[in-house]
Amino acid sequence: MTEKSDLPQGTLDLLIMKVVALGPVHGYAIAQRLQQVSRDVVQVPQGSLYPALHRLENRGLLAADWKDTETGREAKFYRLTRHGRAQLEAETASWRRLAEAVGLILKMSEGGAQ
Amino acid sequence: MTWWRRLWFRSRLEEQLDKELRFHLDEHTADLIAKGHAPEEARRLARLALGGPEQVKEQCRDARGTRWLEDLWQDLVYALRSLRQRPGFAAVALATLALGIGGTTVMFTVTNGVLLKPLPYPEPDRLVTLEGHTDANGDQNVAYFDFLDCARNSRTLAPMAGWLFSGGILSEPGDAEFVDRREVSSGLFSVLKVPLFQGRDFLPAEDQPGGAPVAIVGHSLWQRHFAASQGAMSLVLDGKRYTVVGIAAAGFRLDGDEPDVFTPLGQNTAEFLRNRKPHPIAVLARLGPGATLVQARMELALIGRRLAAQYPDSNADRSFVVQTLAPDVGDVRSTLWLLLGAVSLVLLIACSNLASLMLARAVSRQRELAMRAALGAGRGRLVRQCLTESSVLGLAGGALGVALAALGVGPFVSFWPGNLPRAEDVRIDWRVLLFALAVSLASGILFGLAPALRAHVRDLERALRAGTRVVAGSSSRLHSGFVAAEIALAVVLLVAAGLLGRTLLRLSSLDPGVNVRDVLVTRAAISPATLSSPARMRAAWSDLLDRARRVPGVESVTMVDTVPMRRGYNTGGYWASADVPPENRQPVALITTVTPDYLKVMGIPLRRGRFFDDHDRMASEPVVVIDEVLAEHAFGNREPVGQRLWVPDMGGPAKVVGVVAHVRHWGLAKDDQSPLRAQAYYPFDQLQDRWVRRWSELMSIAIRTRVPPLGVVEPLRREVRGVTGDQVLYEVRTMEQLASGSLARQRFLLLLFGIFAGLALLLACIGVYGVLAYLTGQRVPEIGVRMAFGARRADVLWLVFRESLRMISLGVAAGAIAAVAAGRVLQRMVDGMQPAEPSTFVITIPLLVFAALAASFMPALRASRVDPVTALRQE
Numbered sequence: 008m009t010e011k012s013d014l015p016q017g018t019l020d021l022l023i024m025k026v027v028a029l030g031p032v033h034g035y036a037i038a039q040r041l042q043q044v045s046r047d048v049v050q051v052p053q054g055s056l057y058p059a060l061h062r063l064e065n066r067g068l069l070a071a072d073w074k075d076t077e078t079g080r081e082a083k084f085y086r087l088t089r090h091g092r093a094q095l096e097a098e099t100a101s102w103r104r105l106a107e108a109v110g111l112i113l114k115m116s117e118g119g120a121q
Numbered sequence: 122m123t124w125w126r127r128l129w130f131r132s133r134l135e136e137q138l139d140k141e142l143r144f145h146l147d148e149h150t151a152d153l154i155a156k157g158h159a160p161e162e163a164r165r166l167a168r169l170a171l172g173g174p175e176q177v178k179e180q181c182r183d184a185r186g187t188r189w190l191e192d193l194w195q196d197l198v199y200a201l202r203s204l205r206q207r208p209g210f211a212a213v214a215l216a217t218l219a220l221g222i223g224g225t226t227v228m229f230t231v232t233n234g235v236l237l238k239p240l241p242y243p244e245p246d247r248l249v250t251l252e253g254h255t256d257a258n259g260d261q262n263v264a265y266f267d268f269l270d271c272a273r274n275s276r277t278l279a280p281m282a283g284w285l286f287s288g289g290i291l292s293e294p295g296d297a298e299f300v301d302r303r304e305v306s307s308g309l310f311s312v313l314k315v316p317l318f319q320g321r322d323f324l325p326a327e328d329q330p331g332g333a334p335v336a337i338v339g340h341s342l343w344q345r346h347f348a349a350s351q352g353a354m355s356l357v358l359d360g361k362r363y364t365v366v367g368i369a370a371a372g373f374r375l376d377g378d379e380p381d382v383f384t385p386l387g388q389n390t391a392e393f394l395r396n397r398k399p400h401p402i403a404v405l406a407r408l409g410p411g412a413t414l415v416q417a418r419m420e421l422a423l424i425g426r427r428l429a430a431q432y433p434d435s436n437a438d439r440s441f442v443v444q445t446l447a448p449d450v451g452d453v454r455s456t457l458w459l460l461l462g463a464v465s466l467v468l469l470i471a472c473s474n475l476a477s478l479m480l481a482r483a484v485s486r487q488r489e490l491a492m493r494a495a496l497g498a499g500r501g502r503l504v505r506q507c508l509t510e511s512s513v514l515g516l517a518g519g520a521l522g523v524a525l526a527a528l529g530v531g532p533f534v535s536f537w538p539g540n541l542p543r544a545e546d547v548r549i550d551w552r553v554l555l556f557a558l559a560v561s562l563a564s565g566i567l568f569g570l571a572p573a574l575r576a577h578v579r580d581l582e583r584a585l586r587a588g589t590r591v592v593a594g595s596s597s598r599l600h601s602g603f604v605a606a607e608i609a610l611a612v613v614l615l616v617a618a619g620l621l622g623r624t625l626l627r628l629s630s631l632d633p634g635v636n637v638r639d640v641l642v643t644r645a646a647i648s649p650a651t652l653s654s655p656a657r658m659r660a661a662w663s664d665l666l667d668r669a670r671r672v673p674g675v676e677s678v679t680m681v682d683t684v685p686m687r688r689g690y691n692t693g694g695y696w697a698s699a700d701v702p703p704e705n706r707q708p709v710a711l712i713t714t715v716t717p718d719y720l721k722v723m724g725i726p727l728r729r730g731r732f733f734d735d736h737d738r739m740a741s742e743p744v745v746v747i748d749e750v751l752a753e754h755a756f757g758n759r760e761p762v763g764q765r766l767w768v769p770d771m772g773g774p775a776k777v778v779g780v781v782a783h784v785r786h787w788g789l790a791k792d793d794q795s796p797l798r799a800q801a802y803y804p805f806d807q808l809q810d811r812w813v814r815r816w817s818e819l820m821s822i823a824i825r826t827r828v829p830p831l832g833v834v835e836p837l838r839r840e841v842r843g844v845t846g847d848q849v850l851y852e853v854r855t856m857e858q859l860a861s862g863s864l865a866r867q868r869f870l871l872l873l874f875g876i877f878a879g880l881a882l883l884l885a886c887i888g889v890y891g892v893l894a895y896l897t898g899q900r901v902p903e904i905g906v907r908m909a910f911g912a913r914r915a916d917v918l919w920l921v922f923r924e925s926l927r928m929i930s931l932g933v934a935a936g937a938i939a940a941v942a943a944g945r946v947l948q949r950m951v952d953g954m955q956p957a958e959p960s961t962f963v964i965t966i967p968l969l970v971f972a973a974l975a976a977s978f979m980p981a982l983r984a985s986r987v988d989p990v991t992a993l994r995q996e
Contacts, residue, residue: 033144034141034144034145035144035145035148035149038145039152052172053145053170053171053172054171054172054176054180055180057142057145057177057180057181058177058180058181058183058184061181061184061185062184065185073137080144080147081140081144082141082144083137083140083141
């Protein structure tokens with residue numbers, strides 16, 4: 008069994024936006040995509056997925072339409088708005104900077120131990 | 122989507138949310154089946170992965186941002202439903218609140234109208250008064266010439282207007298009547314920015330000696346005496362004919378009064394207006410464009426210094442004070458704040474009563490709340506729901522309260538002792554409604570908060586698990602807390618009422634210094650035709666007294682200018698030797714002008730020497746009679762009779778011929794604390810000629826009767842009218858009315874505090890009863906066990922009484938401390954109050970304790986009758 012991690016605070020929105028950026032997608036598909044892509048490492052609590060989706064929609068970062076799926080059922084498809092795309096870029100960049108900085112710090116302390 | 126659309130399409134959003142989650146579950150289940158799970162198992166796993174659907178939905182709703190509005194609506198519907206289910210509770214709660222909020226609203230309506238509302242003139246904050254100030258006399262009105270100099274020289278106060286309080290006999294048109302007159306400078310109406318109803322203001326040329334005789338009449342006089350005529354009008358006032366050039370606006374008020382007639386101030390050539398020593402003129406001004414109050418003060422200070430240098434004799438240390446115009450409401454201010462405070466305490470008691478009722482309900486609803494929590498309602502949501510319920514109650518109670526207040530304000534104002542200043546401004550307006558709304562919401566939150574905070578999720582889970590048994594432990598402490606608070610507040614009101622009662626008793630037993638039985642006092646005006654010479658005025662007064670003596674039932678009659686315990690007084694400095702110090706260092710006495718029968722009429726005891734007689738005339742030696750206070754102050758242990766007293770206002774020295782008892786001129790409540798108590802009397806016959814006219818305008822007569830005094834009023838009026846038919850009496854009172862009027866404020870406060878204390882007592886007892894009934898009801902199983910183990914009835918009774926004693930003693934202890942503080946406030950605000958003494962507490966507190974114990978008797982009795990078998994079976 009692979010080890011699972013909880014998501015750091017605030018990253019769920021970023022991940023959702025990233026998935027939605029690839030094309031209109033419904034909630035269940037987002038949950039699955041997140042799990043697959045992170046190779047089951049990231050534990051996406053499905054219970055908090057929908058509140059997050061609604062929050063993003065409410066803030067105008069996501070928009071939603073009701074469309075048929077390939078199996079013919081009507082589902083709510085989310086897509087990124089222009090505002091959402093800008094936000095995604097900004098947050099991705101800031102996340103990268105943060106991850107890099109954290110990485111550097113971790114490396115330094117390993118060096119110190121040698 | 123905008124927030125209102127989200128709200129509008131709420132049900133569609135709910136539908137979509139449901140559909141979205143269902144889709145998720147179906148897809149997940151299908152996937153799990155495809156992976157080889159059994160359909161039932163797959164559905165279970167999918168549900169587990171998503172979490173409780175209701176909780177997820179709640180969180181999604183939260184994310185919408187209009188949550189609070191949706192919830193509010195839902196809570197409102199829910200609150201109304203749950204109130205309708207318990208009509209008894211709702212009725213009690215509404216009645217209590219309606220009374221509490223209604224009372225508070227009435228008091229606030231009056232306070233608002235009298236104290237808070239701006240004056241009914243345009244731009245009232247730019248209006249100022251100008252007063253003269255000396256260290257010896259404090260703030261005073263202004264001398265006419267000083268007023269003219271200020272008006273001429275000031276740049277910051279423009280325009281400026283002055284007015285003089287006076288009266289006169291209107292002999293045409295209609296029956297002769299004493300009318301309220303103001304002599305005003307031209308421009309008064311434009312200072313106030315109140316246009317006349319018709320006609321014009323006085324012209325500057327008319328505001329001069331010898332100007333054309335013109336008058337402006339008050340709106341109500343115009344209707345009364347002129348039948349609202351539109352043609353040319355004239356009137357005869359004090360024997361002089363005036364052309365009416367204007368009619369004041371309806372309801373126009375000057376310093377709180379509605380004058381009948383205005384005449385030009387500048388035409389009055391009386392001596393007291395032609396020198397700078399008397400200060401009779403009230404001055405109003407408007408700050409000029411761009412000028413500030415500070416600039417005006419600086420400028421008037423400068424003018425004051427210039428006048429002081431120019432007229433050192435009269436203006437040496439006189440400065441001018443500029444202040445924003447404020448209504449003169451006297452001690453009504455403190456009365457109103459006291460009553461508003463007292464009625465707020467009653468409201469607080471009502472609130473804590475309701476809080477404990479709501480708490481009892483909340484505890485018995487614990488299972489319902491627990492169920493809602495289990496179904497996904499967050500804690501905040503439950504708190505909000507409880508608060509909505511109490512706010513709905515609060516608002517409904519407030520609406521009823523405002524309705525009650527609308528009915529109650531009128532009677533309350535008419536019930537006010539004496540005249541309530543600005544009574545015409547007392548009505549329910551937007552400020553009052555806003556206040557009532559705030560008070561209702563605040564009370565709703567106040568009594569809903571405790572039960573709401575008790576809706577604690579953890580407790581609730583326990584409640585669910587506890588099954589039928591209700592967890593009541595921690596709530597009993599809160600309950601007792603509310604009851605103790607109620608009792609404490611009731612103690613404050615009771616003790617305050619007790620203190621007022623004692624004060625009133627003590628003050629009523631004081632001797633006013635005059636024999637108030639069977640004495641009539643009335644202002645009188647002699648025929649205006651006689652005003653031309655001092656000799657004719659003196660003859661007219663003498664004739665008027667003779668006429669009054671002829672009326673059947675009259676025993677003796679006297680003239681008197683200032684009547685004890687009535688508004689109005691005269692002061693003058695005095696000194697016991699010829700080296701009289703400057704005016705500001707002379708001691709000051711009340712000076713009364715009388716005729717020889719004064720002592721007999723008023724029943725004032727003569728201590729030494731003699732009172733005036735008919736030999737004290739203009740030509741004879743000036744004489745004065747003093748009271749014990751002045752005698753003690755001026756002569757100490759020396760024999761006062763035969764000494765000389767210098768009273769500069771009366772001319773040279775006068776011989777002291779007698780000493781009389783002190784009269785409580787300021788009324789029973791105020792006199793003992795008044796700084797101005799020394800009294801001197803001098804005979805009207807020795808009044809200097811130059812004062813006779815002014816004195817004649819203010820003179821009263823006092824009459825001792827052999828029959829009930831009000832019975833002689835009509836014959837007296839007829840007799841006094843005189844040959845010319847224009848001598849009138851006005852402001853007719855008995856001395857008994859004046860004496861009891863001097864305590865009216867204390868009596869009124871006592872009455873209202875008594876009512877409030879009674880209400881507080883009743884509410885506190887209801888609170889004690891309700892809480893004990895509830896708590897013992899909760900303890901029935903426990904009592905059953907105790908009795909099964911052999912507890913006797915008395916033990917159970919004691920068990921309940923102990924509970925109630927604990928609450929009562931806690932409340933009494935806290936209340937006693939607060940009452941001491943409240944006593945201090947009363948002492949500062951009510952004349953004649955003495956420090957709170959223990960005896961008042963000893964009398965009032967047992968009353969409350971007995972009432973509270975009586976209220977706990979029923980629940981205790983019921984508890985002692987618990988049948989152990991039934992109780993245990995219930996368990």
